[in-house]
Amino acid sequence: MTVSVKTQTLPPIKKLRNIPREEMYVPGHRTCAGCGPALQYRLVAKAAGPNTILLGPTGCMYVANASYLCTPYHVPWIHTQITNGGAVASGVEAAYQALIRKGKWEGELPNIIVMAGDGGSSDIGLQAMSALMYRGHDVLFVCYDNESYANTGIQTSPTTPYGSNTTFTPPGKAVPEGKKLFPKDVPQLVIGGHPAVKYVATASVAYPLDLMNKVRKALNFRGPTFLHIHAPCPKGWKFEESKTIEMARLAIQTGMWSLYEWENGEYKYQHKPREYKPVGEYMKHQKRFAHLTEEHIAKMQAFVDARVKAPGVPVNLPAPGPREQA
Amino acid sequence: MAKEMTLSGCAAAAQAVKMAKVDVISSYPIRPYTAAMMELSKMVANGELDAEFVHGEGEHAQLAIVYGASAAGARVFTGSSGVGVTYAFENYSPISGGRLPVQMMIADRALDPPGDFGSEHTDVMSARDQGWIMGWAENPQEAFDNHLINYRIGEDRRVMLPQFVCQDGYFVSHIPGKVLLPDQAQVDEFLPPYSPGNHVLDPKKPFSHGPQIRPDQGAIMDLQRGQAFLDLPQVIEEVIDSYNRIMGRSYSPWLEQFMTDDAELVFFIQGAHAATARHAIRHLRQKGVKVGLVKLRFVRPWPTQQVGEVLSRFKAVGVIETSTSYGNATRGGNLLPEVRTSLYDVPTRPLTTSFMAGLGGDVIPLEEFYWMAQKLGEAVKAGKVEKHVYWAGLEN
Amino acid sequence: MFNIPKDRTVPFGCVTPAPVEEQPMMITGNWREFRPVIDQEKCNLCMNCVTWCPDACWQLDASEEEVVWNAKYCKGCLICVNECSTEALGKAYELDFPDGVVRLEKPF
Numbered sequence: 001m002t003v004s005v006k007t008q009t010l011p012p013i014k015k016l017r018n019i020p021r022e023e024m025y026v027p028g029h030r031t032c033a034g035c036g037p038a039l040q041y042r043l044v045a046k047a048a049g050p051n052t053i054l055l056g057p058t059g060c061m062y063v064a065n066a067s068y069l070c071t072p073y074h075v076p077w078i079h080t081q082i083t084n085g086g087a088v089a090s091g092v093e094a095a096y097q098a099l100i101r102k103g104k105w106e107g108e109l110p111n112i113i114v115m116a117g118d119g120g121s122s123d124i125g126l127q128a129m130s131a132l133m134y135r136g137h138d139v140l141f142v143c144y145d146n147e148s149y150a151n152t153g154i155q156t157s158p159t160t161p162y163g164s165n166t167t168f169t170p171p172g173k174a175v176p177e178g179k180k181l182f183p184k185d186v187p188q189l190v191i192g193g194h195p196a197v198k199y200v201a202t203a204s205v206a207y208p209l210d211l212m213n214k215v216r217k218a219l220n221f222r223g224p225t226f227l228h229i230h231a232p233c234p235k236g237w238k239f240e241e242s243k244t245i246e247m248a249r250l251a252i253q254t255g256m257w258s259l260y261e262w263e264n265g266e267y268k269y270q271h272k273p274r275e276y277k278p279v280g281e282y283m284k285h286q287k288r289f290a291h292l293t294e295e296h297i298a299k300m301q302a303f304v305d306a307r308v309k310a311p312g313v314p315v316n317l318p319a320p321g322p323r324e325q326a
Numbered sequence: 327m328a329k330e331m332t333l334s335g336c337a338a339a340a341q342a343v344k345m346a347k348v349d350v351i352s353s354y355p356i357r358p359y360t361a362a363m364m365e366l367s368k369m370v371a372n373g374e375l376d377a378e379f380v381h382g383e384g385e386h387a388q389l390a391i392v393y394g395a396s397a398a399g400a401r402v403f404t405g406s407s408g409v410g411v412t413y414a415f416e417n418y419s420p421i422s423g424g425r426l427p428v429q430m431m432i433a434d435r436a437l438d439p440p441g442d443f444g445s446e447h448t449d450v451m452s453a454r455d456q457g458w459i460m461g462w463a464e465n466p467q468e469a470f471d472n473h474l475i476n477y478r479i480g481e482d483r484r485v486m487l488p489q490f491v492c493q494d495g496y497f498v499s500h501i502p503g504k505v506l507l508p509d510q511a512q513v514d515e516f517l518p519p520y521s522p523g524n525h526v527l528d529p530k531k532p533f534s535h536g537p538q539i540r541p542d543q544g545a546i547m548d549l550q551r552g553q554a555f556l557d558l559p560q561v562i563e564e565v566i567d568s569y570n571r572i573m574g575r576s577y578s579p580w581l582e583q584f585m586t587d588d589a590e591l592v593f594f595i596q597g598a599h600a601a602t603a604r605h606a607i608r609h610l611r612q613k614g615v616k617v618g619l620v621k622l623r624f625v626r627p628w629p630t631q632q633v634g635e636v637l638s639r640f641k642a643v644g645v646i647e648t649s650t651s652y653g654n655a656t657r658g659g660n661l662l663p664e665v666r667t668s669l670y671d672v673p674t675r676p677l678t679t680s681f682m683a684g685l686g687g688d689v690i691p692l693e694e695f696y697w698m699a700q701k702l703g704e705a706v707k708a709g710k711v712e713k714h715v716y717w718a719g720l721e722n
Numbered sequence: 723m724f725n726i727p728k729d730r731t732v733p734f735g736c737v738t739p740a741p742v743e744e745q746p747m748m749i750t751g752n753w754r755e756f757r758p759v760i761d762q763e764k765c766n767l768c769m770n771c772v773t774w775c776p777d778a779c780w781q782l783d784a785s786e787e788e789v790v791w792n793a794k795y796c797k798g799c800l801i802c803v804n805e806c807s808t809e810a811l812g813k814a815y816e817l818d819f820p821d822g823v824v825r826l827e828k829p830f
Contacts, residue, residue: 016769027777027795028745033753034799038776051529055394066537069738070747076527076740078397079536081416084390087382091350091394091402092527094378098349098400102376104519105399110529128390131383208773234799242800245774425735486735525737532740539732546732549724 006109006138010049010216013209020046022074029072031064034241036231036248037144038064039205041115044142044229047212048219050075052111053092057085057125059117060151061144085114085121086128086141093137111219112139118159119149121228122186130189133224136196140218141226143186146233154236158184161256162300162319163283163292166236171291178291182303182319187312190226191262197224201261202312204230206248210259210270217261230257238287247285254282255304258311267312279304328512333505335498338466339405339431339491340365341505342473344375345513349400349520352382352391356410357443358495359433363405385410389417389430396426397535399526401477401519405431407495409438411449415456421488422457422551424536427480427520428488429473430458433499436686444687445495447597447649451660454626457551459489459558461624462597466503469493471575478517478565485561486522487554490626494598494648496687508573516572558627580629581636582621585611589618591702592637592676594665595646596622599683599690603646606695617699622661633668637676642702645680646690647715658682658715677702679711683718694718744795750777752823754798756813762788764810771802771811793821 013019024045031038037060045054054077056062062079065071080088093112099105114132121129121143129141148166149155155168162182165171169179187200199221203211211229218225232248234241251257254277259270279301283289292300302318309315333341339362343351351370353363369375378395382388385406392402406414411432421428436446447462454460459480463469469491476489493499508516525533539547566579584604586592593603600621610617620636620643622629637643647659656662662680669675681698683690698718705711758771765788771780772789779792780802803811816822 016773017767019769019773021782023743023778025778026741026744027779027792028741028748028750029777030748030750031776033797034801035776039774042776042778043773053398053527053529063538066534067748068540069537069543069732069736070741070745071534071537071738072741072745072748073534074532074740074742076529076532077534078394078527079420080390080394081420083416084387087387087390088394088397090380090387091352091391091396092398093394094350094380094391095395095398095400095402098376098378099398102349104349105528107530127383128387131387134383135381205774242804244776244799244801245805423736525735534738534740536736537738539736543730543732546726546730547736549726550732550734553724 006222008108009220010047012213012216016209019212020049024048024050024052024074026072026074029065030067031060032235032241034234034244036205036233036244037061037146039244040144040211040229040231043205043208043212044113044115044215045075047215048111048113051108052113053077055080055085055089055092055112055114057114057116057120058082059120060146061115061117063151082120083124084128085116085125086130086132089114089139089141090132090135090137093139109138114139114141116141116143117150118143118145118147118186119157122158122184122189126189130194133190133194133197133226136223138222139224140215141224143226143228144231145186145228146231146236148233148236150233150236159186162303163289163296165288165291176291176293177296180322180325182317187226187228187262188314191312192314197226199225199261199263202228202230202257202259204248204252204257204259205232206245206252207259207271214261236288239285243285250282250285253277254279255308256282258308260312262312269311276308328507328509330504330506332502333466334361334500334502335463335466335469335493336361336433336500337365338470338505339473340369341507342470343403344369345510346401346474346477346517348377348403350378350380350392350395350402352380352388352404354382354385354388354406354410356385356407358435358499359405359407359431361499362431362433385414386416389414389421392428393417393421393424393426396428397424397527399520399522399528403429403431405433407433408435408449412437412452415453418453418456418458423547425486426488427486429476429480430488430490431473432490432492433495434492435495442686443495445497446685446687450490450492451649453490454660457487458626459487459624460492460626463491463493463498464598464600464621465498467505469498470505470507471569471573471577474513474517475565475569479562481520482561483523484557485554487558497598512572516569555627559629562624578623580623580632582623583636584619584621586618586620588616590616590641590706591699592618592620592640592643593646593695593698594620594622594637594643594661596625596661597648599646599648602690602692603695606692609692610696610699615699615703628664630668633665634672637665637669638672638674640676641706642677644698644702645678646684647680647682648684650682650685656680656714662714677705677711679705679714679716681716681718690718749794750797751794754796754816754823756798756800757796757816757819758791758800758803758811759814760789760791761810764808765789766808768807770805770807774801774805
């Protein structure tokens with residue numbers, strides 16, 4: 001019954017000079033100066049182009065963009081609850097399938113893109129995201145990962161790194177590391193178990209061409225696709241706002257973030273460092289890690305070392321749970 | 327061709343939804359409404375109904391799916407019962423405030439704890455503040471008709487509001503009754519295709535739906551729905567009139583009266599137990615008790631003026647409460663406080679009391695109605711009610 | 723019947739127009755403490771600033787020979803200065819400029 005009616009293919013962009021000029025995410029939004037998520041939003045929207053419908057689960061990319069009674073979205077956009085970005089997108093997609101089939105709307109099936117934060121993708125929004133993937137709707141689900149519930153004042157989320165200082169994981173005498181839990185591997189949640197999904201990728205604002213081309217590649221697939229985008233947050237991670245791209249770059253250089261694609265069962269890596277810098281090089285710039293001791297940083301290093309052996313693949317990680325830790 | 331079928335309430339709902347030519351349906355199983363979705367999935371599978379049948383991952387998702395689909399310009403349908411209705415709760419206000427005419431079938435069911443498959447109105451009554459149109463069908467015929475009627479009301483440009491189209495679980499949803507089905511041409515005449523206007527999600531006409539507002543704009547946002555509910559009654563009357571004319575029915579938009587011409591005592595009720603009430607009333611009449619029935623068709627918008635006018639003619643009104651509202655002003659159900667409010671400014675007011683009955687899926691036997699009539703008669707004799715809430719069948 | 727103050731109105735269903743090239747209801751140029759300044763001679767049009775500004779405040783001009791700065795919206799995050807590949811971009815104190823912006827008393 002569900003037949004995708006998309007025939008267009010968005011071509012890859014070869015160099016920065018060729019990036020389309022038209023802004024789909026225009027100046028005039030209340031995001032923090034240097035906001036990583038705002039930047040990735042701008043690049044994603046640009047890559048997608050005008051035949052696009054955006055969905056905004058509650059989060060920074062809702063509240064900061066849409067205050068007040070105005071938005072920066074040049075294309076149609078609708079607010080969703082933080083719980084249900086995947087479900088609302090499913091409804092929009094199903095509507096367009098029906099309307100096009102019945103001749104009530106003419107044109108190419110629009111790009112339908114959910115722009116959810118890490119909470120709206122892997123925590124409170126996980127159920128809806130997974131169901132979208134399972135049902136096979138022609139939708140791109142983007143998780144912009146600023147590693148916290150940032151909009152509500154920087155609280156921990158399932159992607160917040162071990163050892164982070166957030167307002168729900170403050171360090172103290174009883175809990176010196178602040179956050180004891182190790183993060184979920186979000187792309188693995190998608191890759192492991194949704195037969196209709198053929199393409200999952202990670203991206204970073206540090207590599208904008210790679211990011212935009214992954215967006216276009218994902219949109220060209222007929223079916224659900226998932227992008228996990230690293231979007232450094234100067235306010236939450238507590239670093240100087242001019243260093244957003246630097247932080248994104250360092251994350252990749254230290255192995256705290258890896259760039260890869262999973263397509264039809266196969267992994268392909270991008271910008272993989274030949275040698276990884278120590279995680280301390282990344283963490284020392286961010287005051288959210290300022291309270292950590294050598295011992296904590298060593299735990300982080302061990303975790304990262306194990307994970308970079310095969311990013312995106314389930315491997316045994318030294319990630320002691322809270323009941324195992326002292 | 328118009329034809330008569332014997333259908334359960336669930337099947338009748340499915341027939342109406344099919345004839346309404348919906349575009350998107352979101353399903354999730356929960357007793358007792360599930361059968362409606364089973365019927366619809368068969369219709370979709372064998373090509374009778376061209377609609378996207380989306381298997382929601384839960385009731386909350388069902389509502390989110392139709393929110394998105396309606397915003398994209400589709401006519402939509404979903405449904406639930408019991409705790410499914412309360413699980414979806416977060417989405418009700420965004421849908422009504424977003425002015426999306428989503429239609430949700432409710433085959434009501436008692437809320438947990440614990441599991442109880444029986445009928446009770448509390449599940450969706452607890453959502454009556456959320457800005458949706460809400461009303462009960464007494465039998466499968468009314469259920470069929472209400473679904474079509476509500477699409478037309480909700481999609482009217484003056485209204486643009488979602489609707490809970492309710493029927494008693496099991497008593498209506500599962501017990502078959504005669505349903506006179508119109509032919510498709512009649513339905514097409516009554517219900518034109520959904521035409522939402524410009525505010526849909528359409529890349530050809532971009533809009534932003536639902537940006538954040540300042541607190542000092544909140545009241546104005548709420549007032550939009552407040553105003554819509556002021557404009558709504560006139561639309562309902564027009565639509566019912568149109569439906570009656572095209573389909574050959576004779577529905578009263580607000581209140582259905584039975585043997586009230588010379589009644590002194592009256593049962594005030596919504597939903598399936600009205601059928602038993604009518605039998606009880608006939609028997610009581612044979613014994614000389616001047617009793618009648620007033621049946622409510624819409625609980626939202628509440629027909630304040632009509633309730634006040636009609637009930638003022640009687641000496642005593644017994645409100646049948648098939649829902650609970652713990653700790654409320656009457657310590658009973660949801661209907662009596664609204665009945666009394668409707669009567670507050672009326673010069674001649676009847677005595678009013680209420681009877682908690684039919685809760686949990688229980689039947690209301692004839693004997694209980696006789697007992698209620700007795701209580702009403704005693705109140706009239708004494709010139710006052712003994713109390714405002716009786717738990718029928720559980721008291722002496 | 724109702725008298726709604728103009729500055730508190732909310733459109734139907736809270737559906738607002740989509741912006742075309744900018745969103746003038748959220749002017750952010752008055753946020754900055756420093757502004758980026760460009761030495762066009764040193765610029766090699768690498769496009770780093772154009773690509774990496776979250777607020778799209780660097781754009782190629784119509785002739786595609788220069789990048790142009792958007793004073794109305796630039797928040798002064800200075801990502802562009804940090805990522806400039808030729809040191810064409812530097813930073814300067816906002817209030818040193820005759821058109822330097824002071825934070826408005828009433829923000830919106």
